[in-house]
Amino acid sequence: MENGGYLFAAFAVVWAGVFAYALFLSNKQGKLRQEISLLKAKLEEKGTE
């Protein structure tokens, strides 16, 4: 299979790019949601004091 390495490299670049970006967004959202919960809890605590 001549030039099969190029084909493999092209597919690897595309899928690595898409998955890395999706994973980055997913992790970021997880951290943000955690931070939102903490901040809301903190504000509620402040409100009841």
Add this chain to the structure above:
Amino acid sequence: MKRNLLLALGFVSVVITLYLIFVWVPTITEMGIVERIFYLMVPMGWLALLAFVVTFAGSVLFLVKKQDRWDFLARSSAEIGIVFTTVTLFIGAIWAKPIWGVWWTWEARLTATMILWFIYLSYFVVRSFATDEHRGAVFAAVVAIVGLVDVPIIALSTTLWRGMHPPALVFKGDIAPEMLLVMLTSVGTFTILYVFLLMLRVSVRRDEAEVQRLKELDR
């Protein structure tokens, strides 16, 4: 919920597309097996342009309506656009090496795509240099509006300059039906992935804004 449905649809489409590319479609042109890179290169290039058009539309609406949600959309699409443009340039180089014998050449379409990458980059650079977030968003919107001029240049480059890059065979009708079917399926699959990523990115941007709002309340 919509996002999960889209993800499931995207997953099924990816499986079908990979089956079509690696099992179903025969090798048609003289390029040999590397012709299959086209089934990725065309959708990647399409998404690089689509993402910029969405960035442009979001930017115009942001300047006209002065609502942050349009900036969220424009910024999210620009971020995805820079990812897809980077991937396009990389796989373009991977395709060029066995076919042209070089990784890169200053050919019209390649150069115009590289310029698009720099426009995307400047969209984020002007934002980071602005003194406040709103001003940054306005400057970035202006970059997106001015930068749109590169989109038709990329689309028409193979017709206008007749460089080494293969012409848009799809629009000429000069493409084997099997190739066309796989190409369109692949374009559809990656467009679904783009919409999914855009929804996810906009949602992350909303969360970022919410964190900022809550932090201000906490002060």
